[in-house]
Amino acid sequence: MPTKLLLGDEAVAQGAIDAGLSGAYAYPGTPSTEITEYVEKSPQAREGLIRSFWSANEKTAVEAALGMSYAGKRAMASMKHVGLNVAADPFINAAITGTSGGLIVNAADDPSMHSSQNEQDSRLYTEIALVPCLEPSNQQEAYDMVSYAFDLSERFRVPVLLRLVTRLAHSRAPVTLRTRREQNRARLPDDPERFIILPPTARRQYAALVARQEDFVRESERSPFNHLADGPDASLGIVASGIGANYVLEAFAGEVPHPFLKIGQYPLPALLVDRLFHRCERILVVEEGYPYIEAKLRGLPERRSPQILGRMSGELPRTGELTPALVARALGRRAGAGIPPSSVPVPRPPSLCPGCPHADTFRALTEALGTFPETARVFSDIGCYTLGAYPPFSAIHTCVEMGASITMAKGAADAGIGPVVSVIGDSTFAHSGMTGLLDAVLDRSPITVVILDNLAVAMTGGQRSCATGRLEAICTGLGVEPAHVREIVPVPKEHEKNVAVLREEIRYAGPSVVIARRECLQTARRAKRPAREGA
């Protein structure tokens, strides 16, 4: 069997391609983006044998994947952890309707918030959806789990969550590939009524889902991804999931002397947990993210309840990602004592690329607001332009979650402060800004929405933006007066003109839009380079 050097994300993608995937839907987000980039560049997608699509947002991605599953084919939707908040509605309700073709939702968590607003743990969503979850600890497992997850999904007719974390998503290792499976043929469900979840059906479906929970536990007990290994030293037992298991193995150079339960599939395998509980007085739980397993083990009504150690008991820190050193220390192993850290390095914060169009827009906006009272507020959103928070711009006052710029501006305007400006990227606008603008139009809110149209999803590496070429039509279509949908070109020589346009629209007492349009330098540069890179 051939091997291939793959990132964790790429292993998921290759695993899906080899497991008969028909459709990959996604909205970009670190650290999940490379899954869909890989599918997109695959020969199968290029030849049109697999549909690969950047959806407007995570919710539309999961819905499209559910539609493909309805039609009998295997589909997946990929996103970063916070994307699952946006997609929570279809994800949870797909568990009620059930699936037909295999359906996987890939959620990549970002403990320590390397490039995120929070470090929420996607495993918790499976508690609401009542569906199985898989969590790979290495690239090979990531690859193997996809095929397994499609089968699980088709057998039990539920969506399956595949949870990744940054360090696996962005770590490369050789992966052994398997023979490719055929795609499913399109086939309508033979019991179509379960897809109309009016209360009577919904109640029936929900009861059936609840009844299947025991089956899911049994599956976990015989899963190849859950494994209890005995060890001579039962003074301590270890439960570790995902990459946490790697750190345990690292601490003992591969020879764990304690009973060791490795978790790769949820719900927890009750039988294996029980066995471990009977063997050990103390159990250390090593997991990336929330103390999810730990809390479950603490809550078990067991006859013998061992002492449970982990993030809740302080053996490991409650927040932030695990490191090999933290785990080694929790296991009572000495971590390597290296060279003392140097105090010389100062932080190198990310900053806008020199010449970035957003910089020109911020300069114009700051100057335009200079003639207004100091209570003027700029509600921003998420993207490269969030770096406008740092000097020399210090141009924005908020950044919360995608789309919040427009709706928070509306609420603040309702509260009577002003003037109020919203700053939002083109992709973020298409993701979840449009509905907020509709609210503002319906209420005639006195807000100015500056859409930073750099013709790309720049923050995550320059994917295609759903808004490109459509912004004016969308804004006027939503009901913004055509006279108050203006375009500016954010370049230094247009500065005065841009300031004037912004000032006029900020002064206007209804909803207005200023589209600042110039291509991202990075995507422009890549487009000019020979096609070699795309291979």
Place this chain on the structure above:
Amino acid sequence: MKRDVILAGVGGQGLLSVAAVIGEAAIARGFFLKQVEVHGMAQRGGSVTSHLRFSDRPVYSDLVPDGEADLVLALEILEGLRYVHLLSPTGTLVTSTAAVKNMPGYPPEETIRAAVCAVPRHVLVDAPRLAEKAGSAQSANVVLLGAAAPFFGLPQDSLVGAIKRAFAGRAPAVLEANLAAFRLGLEAGEDGATKT
């Protein structure tokens, strides 16, 4: 045989290409390998790092454990210093003299040099100058690769082979410049290493 390497630099310096070359050479020799990339907002001039681990036994952790790195290979001098605490007591810092001053408060060069010299085993390489000499300013990353070559425990020709494969399909002059860069780096590294 096991090597834990930290690569450090700034977005756009070609750090991940160097990591790929080393990784390829290690795999070609039949080693187990894991390589983590940290490239968050790299395109905007932030720090980039990579953890590269290879061994004749399975590699478990994707990250190099603190205090266990055999080598910190830095394409930018301040970035190299940022990770010296990951070095084992016998580890080596191989760093370019290149300074990318794209943020406020960049420390004075003498301060940085003094801190580098305080690292028990270090090699300082004027990579930008040697890259020019090799015929391509872009090849500074490969100069550093050459300077660090003796520390990988890999035969030189397997690194050279990996460079050739990495530049296959590019203009022959580009490959030539990079091979020259590798050689110049190797010589400079040997000189630097004997001095310290």
